[in-house]
Amino acid sequence: MMKVQVKARNRAFGFDTGVGESVLYSGLRTGVALPYECATGTCGTCKAKLIEGELDDQWPEAPGRKYLKSDQGEFLMCQCAAKTDLSIEIGNFVSEATPGAVIPAKFTGIVGGSRMLTPDVKAFTVELDRSTEFDAGQFVAVRFPGIGGYRGYSMVNFERRTQTLEFVVKKLPGGGVSEWLFDNEPTGVELEIFGPLGSATFYPGMGKNVLCIAGGSGIAGMMSIFSRGCQENYFADHQGYLFFGVRTANDAFYLDELAAFKAKHPENLHITVALSTEAVTDEVKAAFPGLEFDTGFVHEVAARKMKDHYDNIVAYLAGPPPAVDAAIRTLVLEARLSADSIRYDKFS
Amino acid sequence: MQDRTLLCNTNEVPEDGMKQFELDDGTKVIVLRSGDEFYAYDAMCPHQEVELCEGFYDGCVLTCHQHLWQWDVKTGDMMGLAEAPLTSVAMELDGEDLYVCEPVMNRAAVGGR
Numbered sequence A: 001m002m003k004v005q006v007k008a009r010n011r012a013f014g015f016d017t018g019v020g021e022s023v024l025y026s027g028l029r030t031g032v033a034l035p036y037e038c039a040t041g042t043c044g045t046c047k048a049k050l051i052e053g054e055l056d057d058q059w060p061e062a063p064g065r066k067y068l069k070s071d072q073g074e075f076l077m078c079q080c081a082a083k084t085d086l087s088i089e090i091g092n093f094v095s096e097a098t099p100g101a102v103i104p105a106k107f108t109g110i111v112g113g114s115r116m117l118t119p120d121v122k123a124f125t126v127e128l129d130r131s132t133e134f135d136a137g138q139f140v141a142v143r144f145p146g147i148g149g150y151r152g153y154s155m156v157n158f159e160r161r162t163q164t165l166e167f168v169v170k171k172l173p174g175g176g177v178s179e180w181l182f183d184n185e186p187t188g189v190e191l192e193i194f195g196p197l198g199s200a201t202f203y204p205g206m207g208k209n210v211l212c213i214a215g216g217s218g219i220a221g222m223m224s225i226f227s228r229g230c231q232e233n234y235f236a237d238h239q240g241y242l243f244f245g246v247r248t249a250n251d252a253f254y255l256d257e258l259a260a261f262k263a264k265h266p267e268n269l270h271i272t273v274a275l276s277t278e279a280v281t282d283e284v285k286a287a288f289p290g291l292e293f294d295t296g297f298v299h300e301v302a303a304r305k306m307k308d309h310y311d312n313i314v315a316y317l318a319g320p321p322p323a324v325d326a327a328i329r330t331l332v333l334e335a336r337l338s339a340d341s342i343r344y345d346k347f348s
Numbered sequence B: 001m002q003d004r005t006l007l008c009n010t011n012e013v014p015e016d017g018m019k020q021f022e023l024d025d026g027t028k029v030i031v032l033r034s035g036d037e038f039y040a041y042d043a044m045c046p047h048q049e050v051e052l053c054e055g056f057y058d059g060c061v062l063t064c065h066q067h068l069w070q071w072d073v074k075t076g077d078m079m080g081l082a083e084a085p086l087t088s089v090a091m092e093l094d095g096e097d098l099y100v101c102e103p104v105m106n107r108a109a110v111g112g113r
């Protein structure tokens, strides 16, 4: 074990870290709310400055490094482990984890089973070595055997305490996990898991109408949010709007599950599938009478249909970064939502 | 008179819009327009190495697209989620031309605002 001493904008604190363990993960698991977003090397949010000690940078090519001033000793906490005791500085305010929030931890998991949802979308379940809690909208970092680094995947299911996590993965051609997952039957494979992570979370206590805008596999966390909302009868007295963007009707999935949500609260749930490159056919509409279909980019369809419905809204956005950025722009500039009512995960 | 460098002509910055300019020494400055008023700041977000011109501006409030920090463009003061103010750039309007004055950025002065 080594020691990490942190000087944040508002206070100083310390925690222990193990060999090969990222500074970010070791801090988070001891209950310190270190800044992060993707936890996997792309966003730059976890930057810190090395004052003293030696780092083991496990992914020097991480895209998130472009947001750093490396000549000033800045590094990504999610990609660097300690080689010696460390003294580091973080420019942000860092609080203790919010009371009641689940503290992330390391798990091992075994893939329980998988099924193809479309030719490039696969769903699978993972049985953890012990049960955990998580919040609807959260993700975990997953390490697959023989593939370098962790990948973020959002939970699709919601149960307050569970040993089974459900995921959905959209194939990224040429991607490490993608190629492996789509070429192999993953059942029985052992995974390393760190989580739960992420603050794009939904709690029934917040008492707000819910707007979800998802591009592709970004639907994962929204399924969890709508599951929780339906389980706890939240949509009996709150509105829920969900926009699911895909290229064509053949790329859509979870339509039966979405129709089942709608059937529970037909008055208050409004679920639209936006097709970006194809007109909507009568056949598709007839197959899912509870769902609405529209043509256009998902943020455009959402902007059109949400006019005059932004009252008391909290918005959740997830999917490829360009889709999330476009939706944020619409919500900030057109809907004039305040920044703290927009929660998002960029799947970069 | 102070040393000053020509930055741009006012009509290069759209009404209620923003534009980034680079000085000869590589310093990047963002100019924002609110009606007929002009404001200049360090073009990089005070949070991370992200260009503010990639963000959103409605004529009053500037939002960085990366983590949604926001600022009142008239003062550079933080709003919403922001944890640091914008770094102002000393500037002069002379006819239709905007000039930046030396020193361009007075970072030390910012914290005391």
Ligand SMILES: Cc1cc2nc3c(=O)[nH]c(=O)nc-3n(C[C@H](O)[C@H](O)[C@H](O)COP(=O)(O)OP(=O)(O)OC[C@H]3O[C@@H](n4cnc5c(N)ncnc54)[C@H](O)[C@@H]3O)c2cc1C
Residues within 6 Å of the ligand: A037, A038, A039, A040, A041, A042, A058, A059, A139, A148, A149, A150, A151, A152, A153, A154, A155, A168, A169, A170, A171, A172, A174, A175, A176, A177, A178, A179, A198, A217, A218, A220, A221, A345, A346, A347, A348
């Ligand atoms: C918060 C979050 C939630 C996400 N949820 C989902 C989801 O529910 N469904 C879904 O399909 N996708 C999701 N993603 C995207 C997902 O994490 C992967 O980026 C995507 O599946 C492509 O992975 P790949 O291995 O095929 O591609 P690759 O291009 O091989 O890798 C993609 C990512 O893995 C990491 N990585 C790659 N190589 C290394 C290395 N050597 N060392 C360390 N890290 C490395 C990086 O973060 C990289 O961007 C999410 C992403 C984030 C950030």
Ligand code: FES
Residues within 6 Å of the ligand: A035, A036, A037, A038, A039, A040, A041, A042, A043, A044, A045, A046, A047, A064, A076, A077, A078, A079
């Ligand atoms: S949290 Fe480390 S780069 Fe995103």
Ligand code: FES
Residues within 6 Å of the ligand: B045, B046, B047, B048, B049, B050, B064, B065, B066, B067, B068, B069
């Ligand atoms: S980089 Fe601008 S808000 Fe984080």
